[in-house]
Amino acid sequence: MKLDCKHVWEHISGYLDHQLDPELLAAIEKHLENCEVCAAVLDSTRNVLVLTADDRTYELPVGYSQRLHQRLRTIIREHPG
Ligand SMILES: [Zn+2]
Secondary structure (H helix, E strand, C coil): CCCCCCHHHHHHHHHHHCCHHHHHHHHHHHHHHHHHHHHHHHHHHHHHHHHHHHCCCCCCCHHHHHHHHHHHHHHHHHHCC
C-alpha cells in the first residue's frame, strides 16, 4: 500500500488514537520514516492533542482544524517537494 502525504494527514487523528487497521498503520509508519513533512505534521498534531488532554477535555478546541490546516500549509511551504 502506498500513501501520499494527504492520505497520511487524513488519518493522523486515527493514528494518534490507535484506531487504524494494521495495514493502514504499517503504511503510515513507513511513510513517516521517509517523510520529513509528515513527521513534522505529526509532531504538531500531537502537541495540540497533549495540550488538550492536559486541560482534561477531549474535544478539539474551536478553530483546531483551521489552525492545523494553516500549519500544514506553512510546513509545506517550508519544505517544497
Ligand atoms: Zn508525507
